[in-house]
Amino acid sequence: MKLSKLFTKTVREAPADEPSKNAQLLIRGGFVFKNSAGIYSFLPLGWRVLGKIANIIREEINAIGGQEIFMPALVEKKYMEPTGRWNLDVGFFAKGLNEKESNYVLGWSHEEVLTAIASKFINSYKDLPFSAYQIQTKFRHEPRAKSGLLRGREFMMKDLYSFHASEEDLDVYYEEAKNAYLKIFERCGLRAVYTLAAGGVFTDKFTHEFQVVSDVGEDTIYICDKCGYAENKEITKLKDGDKCPKCDGKVSDKKSIEVGNIFDQGTKYSEALGLEFTDEAGNKNPVIMGAYGIGLGRVMGTAVEIHNDEKGIVWPENIAPYKVHLVSLEQNEEADKIYDDLEKSGVEVLYDDRDDKTAGEKFADADLIGCPVRIVVSKKTLEKNSVELKKRNEKEAKLVPLGEIKNYLTA
RNA sequence: CAGGCUGUAGUGUAACGGUAACACGCACCGUUCGGGUCGGUGAGAUUCCGGGUUCAAAUCCCGGCAGCCUGACCA
Numbered sequence: 001m002k003l004s005k006l007f008t009k010t011v012r013e014a015p016a017d018e019p020s021k022n023a024q025l026l027i028r029g030g031f032v033f034k035n036s037a038g039i040y041s042f043l044p045l046g047w048r049v050l051g052k053i054a055n056i057i058r059e060e061i062n063a064i065g066g067q068e069i070f071m072p073a074l075v076e077k078k079y080m081e082p083t084g085r086w087n088l089d090v091g092f093f094a095k096g097l098n099e100k101e102s103n104y105v106l107g108w109s110h111e112e113v114l115t116a117i118a119s120k121f122i123n124s125y126k127d128l129p130f131s132a133y134q135i136q137t138k139f140r141h142e143p144r145a146k147s148g149l150l151r152g153r154e155f156m157m158k159d160l161y162s163f164h165a166s167e168e169d170l171d172v173y174y175e176e177a178k179n180a181y182l183k184i185f186e187r188c189g190l191r192a193v194y195t196l197a198a199g200g201v202f203t204d205k206f207t208h209e210f211q212v213v214s215d216v217g218e219d220t221i222y223i224c225d226k227c228g229y230a231e232n233k234e235i236t237k238l239k240d241g242d243k244c245p246k247c248d249g250k251v252s253d254k255k256s257i258e259v260g261n262i263f264d265q266g267t268k269y270s271e272a273l274g275l276e277f278t279d280e281a282g283n284k285n286p287v288i289m290g291a292y293g294i295g296l297g298r299v300m301g302t303a304v305e306i307h308n309d310e311k312g313i314v315w316p317e318n319i320a321p322y323k324v325h326l327v328s329l330e331q332n333e334e335a336d337k338i339y340d341d342l343e344k345s346g347v348e349v350l351y352d353d354r355d356d357k358t359a360g361e362k363f364a365d366a367d368l369i370g371c372p373v374r375i376v377v378s379k380k381t382l383e384k385n386s387v388e389l390k391k392r393n394e395k396e397a398k399l400v401p402l403g404e405i406k407n408y409l410t411a
Numbered sequence: 412c413a414g415g416c417u418g419u420a421g422u423g424u425a426a427c428g429g430u431a432a433c434a435c436g437c438a439c440c441g442u443u444c445g446g447g448u449c450g451g452u453g454a455g456a457u458u459c460c461g462g463g464u465u466c467a468a469a470u471c472c473c474g475g476c477a478g479c480c481u482g483a484c485c486a
Contacts (some may be wrong), residue, residue, distance in 0.1 A: 010445075012435060013423045017478050037478065090485080109486095143412060143484060149484085200485060209486085220483095258486060295486065329445060360446035367446090378445065388445090 001044075001322065002339075003352045004366075006030075008043045010365050011197065020216065022301040023148025025313050029368050031321075038153040045369065047205050048321040049158060053296050054135050056187045057158045058325040060180040064173075065162050066133045071113050073137060074104045079112040083272040085088040088201055092139050092153075099218060106139035109202065111269045111291060119275040122287060125165045128277060129173060132151020133160035135296065147216060149301030150257060160346070163270075165277060168396035170264060170288050177292050181210055181260055188305050189316020192259060195221050197232035199263055202291065206235070207263045210294075210300050211256035219256050224249040257302045313370030314392050324351040325410065327362045329378035331355050338377060338405065339386065347409055367392070372411065 009028030018024050018034070027031045042050055058068065068343030074094060080086035086105070090258050095101035107113070114132060121127065138157045145153050160177070164170040178194060185192035192210035199207045210231060220233035222240070226249025231238055233253070238245070240253045267286035270276070278283045300319070305315045315321070325344060326349050328335035339351045350371055352362050359378075366374050374397075376388040381399065389408055390397035400408050 003420095010435090011422065016423070017417085019479070034478095138486090140486080142486095144482090146479080155486090157486085202486085263485065293486070296484080327445095358444065358446085358448065360444095360448080363446045365447090376445080380445070 001350050003350065004354045006044060006194055006350075008045065008219070010368050019149060020148040020150070020305075021308060022144070022150065022216075022304040024101055024299070025308055025368070026148065029313060029370070036153075037193055038151065040143055040149065040152065044196070045321040046300070049319050052319040052321075053188055053299050054156075054158070055294070057135065057294060058183055060184045060187075061133055061158070061160055063129070064176045064180045068134065069216070071107070071110050071117075071137065071140070072132050073107050074118065075107045075110070075113055076103070077103045079116055079273075080105060083112055083269060083292050085109075085111060086203065087102070090140055090201065092141050104322075107138050108138050108140045109134070109291075110134070110136075110159055111161060111202075111289070112273060113266065115269045115273045115275050118163055118287070119273060120274060122163065122277055125277055125279050128163055128165045128287065129169055131160060131162035131173065131290075133292075146346055147301070149297040150216070150305075152297060152368070155298065156296040158294045158296060160354045162290040162292070163275075164288040164290070165279065165285070167264075167266075167288055170290050173264060174186070174290055175265060177262055177290070178208065181262065185210060185212070185259060185299070188299055189307060189319065190259060190299065193221065193223055193228060193230045193256065195223075195230040195232050195256075196235065197261070198235045200298075203263045203265045203268060204264060205264050207261055209258045210260040211241070212259055212306065213254045213256045214302065215255050217255040217257035218303055219258050219369055220253055221252040222253050223257050224251050226250070253303050257298065257305070259299050261292075263291045265289040265291055308370075311364070312368035315370045315372060320371050321369070322348040322371045324349045324373045324375055325369060326351045326367045327366055327374060327376045328353055329359050329362070332377065332379075332382070334382055334402070335377040337403070338375070342405070342409075345406055347406070374407065 010030055011028050015026035016030055030043055033043055034043040035041055072241045077086055091105040091108045094104040094106055095102035137154055137156045139154050142153045145151055157267055162173050180228050190212050192212055195209045195211045197207050197209040199205055221230045222236050222238040222242035223230040227247040229244055229246040238251050244252050267288060269289055270286040277287055303316055304313055307316055324347055326339055339349055342349045370392055372392050374390045381387050384399060386396045386399040386401050389400045
């Protein structure tokens with residue numbers, strides 16, 4: 001992508017009504033546009049980041065057998081009523097032009113919809129287990145949207161649901177999902193803490209959350225300094241300084257951001273919507289379910305909160321909009337050649353080919369946008385048949401001969 | 412949903428109750444060209460909306476709406 005063609009621009013000053021770091025940097029860099037409180041558009045750079053996160057999630061969820069689907073955002077009353085979730089104060093309701101009242105809610109969770117779908121295909125224990133997921137916009141009437149991408153009224157979520165013949169089978173999958181989740185967050189540059197928590201409107205059982213320690217988080221967890229065992233403040237009996245219940249370490253309280261969660265939902269939804277299977281003995285039983293969510297925008301916002309410096313974003317390698325930010329300080333064919341060459345080799349490059357910007361502005365933009373590697377081409381470097389290569393998270397730059405650029409990028 | 416703070420060119424800020432200014436950005440001219448260069452010219456605002464007080468309102472009062480913060484609630 002050439003910066004001269006990118007329709008968004010960076011801005012110098014952060015909007016006054018966005019005190020949160022993630023929103024300030026993402027807006028300044030042109031990654032997102034705030035349309036309303038808690039409602040953001042993802043612009044080219046931001047959409048690429050979100051796409052990277054989505055792909056990481058797909059790879060890991062596919063690896064544990066999740067089948068990707070896509071369900072409606074308009075969810076009819078008939079789905080939500082049987083579980084008692086139609087009248088909850090969570091969603092935005094939609095109504096037709098001449099209808100007196102709403103028969104639809106904008107989907108804020110899809111247990112009911114998928115359970116209803118599954119009941120058409122699941123008859124026998126032989127049909128179990130299976131799991132399906134989607135990556136879709138969720139709508140939740142947040143009484144208080146806040147903190148940029150961290151808490152929105154409309155946000156992209158990956159929701160996975162699993163269906164089992166027994167609790168034991170669910171337990172096995174739950175563990176697989178846990179490990180898949182830890183991999184996902186690690187690949188996104190986040191250290192997530194597996195935390196025991198409560199289930200809110202989703203289940204009466206205990207659940208597990210994936211919490212990233214950060215002062216801007218709205219959750220508080222008690223985490224062991226030795227084994228990493230953690231419990232959410234909302235259910236824990238632990239206090240700061242207590243002995244860890246799992247080892248001889250000590251727990252301390254930390255603010256944290258919940259980037260994902262997994263639930264054992266038991267038979268709550270299958271019983272309400274009549275999802276049963278026939279076992280080997282010929283008896284009908286309700287299907288046992290699990291649900292697993294990740295907020296993609298929240299992952300993105302959290303990554304920015306964790307990975308930034310005074311100059312801008314420092315994207316984790318795997319979710320950066322581009323791998324390389326190529327800066328040409330003056331118009332020259334050599335930079336064009338490097339750009340074409342890298343593109344052909346499959347390296348994702350953001351090319352600052354603008355001829356009306358000074359070096360300082362280009363460097364400032366590169367730092368703000370935060371791609372992992374910056375390559376500068378100028379008279380100075382070309383005299384030595386080289387380019388200057390600098391990693392965003394390192395201070396020192398080094399000269400790299402023209403012919404060896406690719407080696408440095410794959411290393 | 413309760414409490415608080417705030418709404419002024421695209422963005423960030425100024426303006427005693429006296430008729431909207433500055434910087435950035437944008438357009439054009441020149442200059443400069445390795446960390447937001449320098450100088451000049453120009454365009455751009457019914458001061459969130461609606462009422463009220465006043466000779467006079469961006470400024471004071473009332474009512475909306477919007478944004479942010481704290482709490483409650485929630486992922």
